[in-house]
Amino acid sequence: MYRLYEMGDSGNCYKVRLLLHQLDLAYKRVPTDIFSGETRTKEFLALNPNGRVPLLVLNDGRTLAESNAILCYLARGSNYLPVESYPHALVLQWLFFEQYSHEPFIATNRAWIHLLGDADGHAAQIEANHPRGLAALAVMEQHLKTSKFFVGDDYSIADIALYAYTHVAHQGNYDLGNFPNVRGWLNRVSEQSRHIAIDG
Amino acid sequence: MYRLYEMGDSGNCYKVRLLLHQLDLAYKRVPTDIFSGETRTKEFLALNPNGRVPLLVLNDGRTLAESNAILCYLARGSNYLPVESYPHALVLQWLFFEQYSHEPFIATNRAWIHLLGDADGHAAQIEANHPRGLAALAVMEQHLKTSKFFVGDDYSIADIALYAYTHVAHQGNYDLGNFPNVRGWLNRVSEQSRHIAIDG
Known part of the structure; x- marks a missing residue:
């Protein structure tokens, strides 16, 4: 059975849980709290020297890091x-695009504002990120006009x-009001068979 | 024949040219200057709504963006x-890892310092990026101890x-002196058959 080192309210970890569930693959969750340093212990760094979750451990002990690489591995076939x-x-x-142009701005602002509750402590970075997150949403909005x-x-x-x-961008103070095609697509994704929600 | 919209001294564009050359695939270079706004014209945005190079155009006019997606496409088989x-x-x-933990810190500092010659104008960001770039190099160094x-x-x-x-990290003020395994690996890469250098 797969073991997945992960944190419930991390979107990168949720991606993997969602796909595992949709593929009906059994796995064991190993809760790993980023914010209390559990990805920086000696034990965890031995599994993933880059100190990040999600981390997938295969039956035979081999490991795979990077959420989107894990998606590709599991989705193959x-x-x-x-x-x-x-x-x-x-694909x-x-x-x-998601990891370079979207996540660093949208996920990061959500983490500071919603998960850590420390918008004031990161005000300058949140402000600098905001237009870059909007730019990513605009690229998605345009693409989804015809797709x-x-x-x-x-x-x-x-x-x-x-x-x-x-789908949790509002928790990073992103308003999807001007992105109707993105909202329609979010609905279509949430209506897929065996969809599950993010934790927390 | 492929057309590649690219900029000579961009590492992301160089990746694709290096692979095209090693695969002995014919292509036409379309020089596209990021810094003078050539990736933000109406014409270019029609090809890549995310406004970035490299962009690969196939024989039949279909397009593919994101340097590492292009590498996967071309390397298949x-x-x-x-x-x-x-x-x-x-892989x-x-x-x-490269696009999330390495490029945003190492490539970005190189662009500000070396390509734009504007270290002073970005001093705070360069300083904030520097330890994150070093952390990526440390992950590489550890991995290359045994690989x-x-x-x-x-x-x-x-x-x-x-x-x-x-291999151009020094242009972003990263010192590879403490990364002997990385330096050895750089040499091994540069000794590969049909290796070519970056422009500029």
């Missing part, structure tokens, strides 16, 4: 990751990855 | 991207992606 070369590459394109999901008409791990922090 | 599930996932793990390349004994696109900004 399923309907959630196209096999054909170009749509497969488009990866959106996964890299039901991120890669064509089929729900994929690109949708799972982008859903994770977009 | 070659020796540079393992087919087997777990090593394939490890992706390092590609996501010839990032995924086992074989050069892959994980090495290409991490080489791109690591």
Whole structure:
């Protein structure tokens, strides 16, 4: 059985739990609190030298880090990751977009404001991040004008990855009022079979 | 023939040129200057709504963005991207590590200091980024203690992606003196068949 080192209200960890559930794969959760230093212990760093969750441990003890790499690993051979070369590459394109242009601004502001309750302590960074998060949402909004999901008409791990922090963006003070296509897409994702909610 | 919208001294663009050359694939370079706004024109945004290079245009006009997604697309079926599930996932793990934990600190400081010559204008951000870039280099250093390349004994696109900004990290005031394993690996990468240098 897989072991997943994770934190319940982390969007990056939620991505993996959502896919594991949709694929009906058994796994054991190992709660690991980022904020109390549990990803920086000697024991954890031996598993992931980059000191981050989620971390997936396979049956044989081999480890895999990086939420979106874990999604690709688990989704391989399923309907959630196209096999054909170009749509497969488009899924990866959106996964890299999520980690580079979306998560550092939207997830980070949510963590400071909502999870840590320390908006004042990070006011300058939150303000600097905000327009960059809006820019990512604008790219998504434009794409979703003509696309039901991120890669064509089929729900994929690109949708799972982008859903994770977009559906809680309001917790980072992002207003989705001006992003009707994003809101419609969030609904479509949440209506997928075997969808589960984020914790907390 | 592929068309590649790119900038010569961008590491993200260099990754793609290096792989195209090593795969002996013909392509046409379309020089696109980030700093003079050429990725923000209406014409360019029609190709990549996220306004970034590199952007690959296929023969039939379809586009692909995100440097590491382009590497995966081009490397498919070659020796540079393992087919087997777990090593394939490890390549992706390092590609996501590069874009999340490495590039935003090492490439960004290099851009401000070396490409724009504006260290003073970004002094606070450069200082904030520096320890995070060092942390990424430390993760690489530890991994390379026991590994010839990032995924086992074989050069892959994980090495290409991490080489791109690591070998010019000194241009962002990162000293590789304390990272002997990283320096040894840089040499091994540069000795690969059909290696080419970054421009500029």
